[in-house]
Amino acid sequence: MSPDLDARGLKCPLPVIRLARxxxxxxxxxxxxxxxxxxxxxxxxxxxxxxxGHSVTLERDGEHTAYTVVLG
Structure with a gap:
């Protein structure tokens, strides 16, 4: 499955800002x-x-972390 948001290479706080948007x-x-x-x-x-009020799980693979976010 391809990511809905590829925030690799972005530094804090950009990943969470882009996710929120x-x-x-x-x-x-x-x-x-x-x-x-x-x-x-x-x-x-x-x-x-x-x-x-969302749920999130994460998996690390060494290079990046994959977050599965289910909007509540």
Missing amino acids: LARELPSGTTLLVLADDPAAESDIPAWARMR
Whole structure:
């Protein structure tokens, strides 16, 4: 599956800002795949998701982290 947001190479706070901008346009229940390689995204994206009532899971593969965000 290709990412809905490829934030690799972007530094904090851009990955979470771009995710928030994208999510704003989408209905509840939408699943987004986000790829990021900035270490700060590992705390920023889950924190943003919790504050907005979304769920998030993540998988690391060594080069980047894949975040699956389900909009609540």
